[in-house]
Amino acid sequence: MFKLIKKSKKSQARLGILKTAHGTLKTPFFMPIATKAAVKNLTTDEIRELKSPIILSNTYHLYLTPGMEVMKKAGGLHKFMDWRGAILTDSGGFQVFSLSKIRKILPQGVEFRSHLDGSKHLLTPKKVLEIQKTIGSDIAMILDVCPPSTASHKEVAEAVSMTTKWGKEAKRVIKLKEFSNSKQLRFAIVQGGIFEDLRLKSLKDLAELDFDGYAVGGLAVGETNQEMYQVLDYLAPQMPDNKPRYLMGVGTPENIVEAVKRGVDMFDCVIPTREARHGRLYLQVKSGFGKGFYETINITNAKYKNDFSSINNSNLKKYSKAYLHHLFKTGEPLGMRLATLNNIEFYLKLMDDIRKYIKRGAF
């Protein structure tokens, strides 16, 4: 399922292969986000052309809309959105805690009201696996409790303990006949905030349950970069070597580079798509990953009005910055679309470069 190809001698960086029901993926990789069954502004044809082998979609959103009745009839998310690559779906836990204002953690799961219509729902470890089975994702995440960055040691300890409890329940469910004959991979999510003892406990508990991969959740939720790197410094070396490691919701290009150095294999983040919608473009400045290897520019800035230099990423080469500036200033939707193409391409190329550097021992 996961094969470690190479470990860097200069850092903890790893090169690997992850087999899924929809393709074999080279790690480390980045997953463009298709929250509601579409990468914002882009077609799946474009994602294919950009050569992303995997996208991420959100269990919480798909569960609420279009809902599982539609998803079942559609024959799963791959068919629904015309995507033939791999799909990872998250557990829904993070969205319940960030989007729903009313929720209650019960021993059996998390009860919440929809942020759309106030309807009441209960997500249990089993329910979350059922939803992801209906979606048909290649990698499913186990339900977790994701506390905010401001949570106390006690609160985080409770979250860790509940996450373990739910992990055990999920493991029981996965062994049921209706789940065990699936090619779907299931990853558990390590919680613990920025508390070393809790992180290590969460990892130990979940590692014993032998999931297909391990994610680090509850980071990039408000802590500093240094705090995030510190967690990875002590956590990653303890993570199973033969399982993929996924840092959820991260991050900036620097965050990704630093996390790869610490042994992380998988990433997802809204940055490239969200920033594109505000006219922020990610542009490579030089090869390698040293200080200033890329820049971000805000194309709505007046200085681009008369800048006829082209945007260098392959999809935008034929357009000038002045044209993209014009599209954003006049509210033409093509602007967001082109900026999204640019940023996704930047992130995918970043991962490609990272893999190349690890391969030749230069990372």
Next chain:
Amino acid sequence: MFKLIKKSKKSQARLGILKTAHGTLKTPFFMPIATKAAVKNLTTDEIRELKSPIILSNTYHLYLTPGMEVMKKAGGLHKFMDWRGAILTDSGGFQVFSLSKIRKILPQGVEFRSHLDGSKHLLTPKKVLEIQKTIGSDIAMILDVCPPSTASHKEVAEAVSMTTKWGKEAKRVIKLKEFSNSKQLRFAIVQGGIFEDLRLKSLKDLAELDFDGYAVGGLAVGETNQEMYQVLDYLAPQMPDNKPRYLMGVGTPENIVEAVKRGVDMFDCVIPTREARHGRLYLQVKSGFGKGFYETINITNAKYKNDFSSINNSNLKKYSKAYLHHLFKTGEPLGMRLATLNNIEFYLKLMDDIRKYIKRGAF
């Protein structure tokens, strides 16, 4: 420049060839609208794939933003937006009368305040030609006065008289050295509302000036379909046979079919792009142009939530109505993009079918 290939024996429908600096176009044709240097939601690559040989852009909008300084530096609109086909730009007259709340018709031109920032501008016949020269459109329109559908005979008569006066001035300008060595075609716009005497007078006045083509302006501004067809019934047979005839801003598929029957060669309309943004899809039901040859559906309607039949136009075949419904209901921008692709494809195929039917004498 324009060559009449065939005239239908069953109607006034014509088949022709229009040579422009950016390609030879088969008439009758429809021009997708790129108001502000972009067809809403689409790239020029997509317009190319849909095989549209021409687009329309709006002089008024481009003049205000990005403005002529940027347009000059960009080397014209073709380069600015990466479009290698033909471009027609309108005269700006219609927008001055429909968008700007403050404007004054003077003998030398029309003075107006920008609907964007209130800045004051004067468009003269010469200025409008200068703007379109900077834009580098293949077909430029002569400045006209476009009265509303509620205008009296007297008001329309004044508009016609001013349009003729500006037509003469434009003709003088076109002969100036800086304009005469251009491959740009210049079309005059026949006004006259729904008054037969004024329409015929406007046509006679402008025909004497020998422009490259003739447009019918001031229709589709609030009059009934029957009134529009009546104008074409008496006007089109009087229009020069050896010049292309362009019905501005028209219209529904039926409008286009009826106008082609009456001898019109060129069309443009916001319907396919605008309706797409509201989830309205144009779909062919059967071949030919008889009653019910197409239907429009509103994809946001609840009945499409579980409709997994595919959308038959080539670009959307792989998507179900349920998926498009979901995209619109969740506000995913991809929805508008796909609907736009569908509608433009429908309009272009309509014109293709019309040309085929005329060719084989069945129109």
